[in-house]
Amino acid sequence: MDWSSRPTPHPQTAARIVDGSAVIVLADTGQVNVLNAVGTRVWELCDGSRSAREIAETLAAEFEVTPEQALSDTAEFLESLVRAQAIVLESP
Amino acid sequence: MSVEGADFNPQSDNLYNQILAKTREEHRLFTAHWELTYRCNERCAHCYLDVLPASARAPEELTTDECRRVVDELAALGVLNLTFSGGEIFARRDFFALAEYARAKRFLLRLFTNGIAITPARAERIAALHPYAVEISVYGARAETHEQITQRARSFALTTRAFRLLRERGVRTVFKTVLMRENAREFDALKALANALGAQFRYDITLTPMDNGGRAPLQHRMAYDDLVRLFRATLDPAVWTKRTLRPDQPTCGIASNALLIDPYGNIFPCVQARVPIGNLRAQSLQTLWQASPVWQELARLTLDQLPVCRQCELNSLCVRCHGLARLEDGDLRAPATSNCMAALARRQALVEQGALPQDFPIPAHLQKQSRG
Ligand code: SF4
Numbered sequence: 352m353d354w355s356s357r358p359t360p361h362p363q364t365a366a367r368i369v370d371g372s373a374v375i376v377l378a379d380t381g382q383v384n385v386l387n388a389v390g391t392r393v394w395e396l397c398d399g400s401r402s403a404r405e406i407a408e409t410l411a412a413e414f415e416v417t418p419e420q421a422l423s424d425t426a427e428f429l430e431s432l433v434r435a436q437a438i439v440l441e442s443p
Numbered sequence: 444m445s446v447e448g449a450d451f452n453p454q455s456d457n458l459y460n461q462i463l464a465k466t467r468e469e470h471r472l473f474t475a476h477w478e479l480t481y482r483c484n485e486r487c488a489h490c491y492l493d494v495l496p497a498s499a500r501a502p503e504e505l506t507t508d509e510c511r512r513v514v515d516e517l518a519a520l521g522v523l524n525l526t527f528s529g530g531e532i533f534a535r536r537d538f539f540a541l542a543e544y545a546r547a548k549r550f551l552l553r554l555f556t557n558g559i560a561i562t563p564a565r566a567e568r569i570a571a572l573h574p575y576a577v578e579i580s581v582y583g584a585r586a587e588t589h590e591q592i593t594q595r596a597r598s599f600a601l602t603t604r605a606f607r608l609l610r611e612r613g614v615r616t617v618f619k620t621v622l623m624r625e626n627a628r629e630f631d632a633l634k635a636l637a638n639a640l641g642a643q644f645r646y647d648i649t650l651t652p653m654d655n656g657g658r659a660p661l662q663h664r665m666a667y668d669d670l671v672r673l674f675r676a677t678l679d680p681a682v683w684t685k686r687t688l689r690p691d692q693p694t695c696g697i698a699s700n701a702l703l704i705d706p707y708g709n710i711f712p713c714v715q716a717r718v719p720i721g722n723l724r725a726q727s728l729q730t731l732w733q734a735s736p737v738w739q740e741l742a743r744l745t746l747d748q749l750p751v752c753r754q755c756e757l758n759s760l761c762v763r764c765h766g767l768a769r770l771e772d773g774d775l776r777a778p779a780t781s782n783c784m785a786a787l788a789r790r791q792a793l794v795e796q797g798a799l800p801q802d803f804p805i806p807a808h809l810q811k812q813s814r815g
């Protein structure tokens with residue numbers, strides 16, 4: 352995980368927050384995904400304006416977990432979003 | 444914090460369906476169909492719009508800035524699905540500016556077009572939009588049939604080229620046809636052509652009077668025998684003989700989670716039911732969506748509110764449309780003549796297949812038609 356990279360939506364991604372859940376559609380494959388509360392928060396933070404590290408720090412503060420836990424959970428989730436081509440990691 | 448269960452899971456179709464159902468139940472706007480212009484580079488014989496030439500000036504159309512504002516309002520209200528249609532969308536010079544603006548706001552786009560203006564350069568720009576699908580209208584499996592409808596020379600070659608250009612760039616295409624008197628016998632060939640072009644095949648049997656009341660499109664309707672033939676080939680008896688409608692349920696999704704915007708900013712419930720709601724130049728989308736009494740009135744149009752249809756023996760074989768009833772027969776609550784004909788043809792096809800008994804009832808008001 353490059354912690355200085357800035358996660359930003361992949362060009363194929365369509366999304367809306369409905370009732371606190373991010374509904375994400377991968378337009379190229381037609382896959383639909385609905386995220387839970389934590390996932391939705393990560394998604395909102397992936398707007399290209401902050402680094403992966405800043406996202407992990409925000410989550411640690413908001414969800415009262417240790418910084419280590421937040422880093423490992425964030426890395427795992429961001430990587431799964433990258434694999435699904437829902438986000439891209441822009442170099443700083 | 445735990446990301447357990449928050450993993451990016453491509454299996455959430457079920458959750459998505461729940462969200463969709465919720466938007467319908469709670470009258471939350473989720474889908475918008477936007478006719479960007481009534482200018483068009485074809486002149487389809489069956490078209491329900493009073494279209495203008497592609498090069499016409501249309502000063503009443505929403506300007507680029509007004510359209511951007513509407514896109515913002517749609518996003519703010521939570522709309523995810525946005526369809527751009529026409530007329531012909533590429534008759535608007537600012538089409539890409541608008542579509543790119545909408546994509547930046549993360550809408551899921553569908554584009555309806557006749558495809559004839561899709562050049563390699565435009566296909567590139569369309570691919571970069573990552574639309575969910577580009578739906579292209581084709582009216583014949585041969586140039587002659589297609590162009591008899593579109594009344595535009597070379598349109599068949601240009602339209603079929605559009606499929607290829609988009610497909611080469613990985614864009615999902617839908618081959619959309621309206622079955623008519625002129626092309627009903629080409630059904631299999633149309634399907635084969637869609638397949639050869641790598642497109643999903645979709646067809647409609649609905650032809651409607653023009654929005655201005657003109658009835659010319661109706662002369663292109665399939666003959667009753669062609670309808671029966673089509674249903675014999677396509678209906679799944681297991682589905683249709685089990686279909687039931689609840690009297691207290693709406694017969695379609697009208698006024699639940701979707702609306703139509705016309706090129707001049709007028710809002711309607713859907714393509715067929717042009718019951719005026721208001722205009723976006725005069726009021727905000729939020730006000731029109733939340734305060735207009737029309738939505739509630741339409742959402743109350745359950746089967747038991749339709750005096751003839753609720754007693755009709757064929758209602759479980761009918762795909763009834765309030766909008767069509769209003770256009771064809773002047774009343775949202777009336778039977779729609781063409782829906783009646785289709786239901787009757789479905790009955791006949793299912794009887795011939797032995798899926799329904801010979802004496803399956805025919806409602807009194809359709810006895811005459813059924814005898815031809
Ligand atoms: S009135 Fe007709 S077009 Fe409108 S939502 Fe119902 S079935 Fe569809």
Ligand code: SF4
Nearest residue numbers: 752755761778783786
């Ligand atoms: S067949 Fe005609 S009368 Fe019967 S439900 Fe359909 S539209 Fe109504």
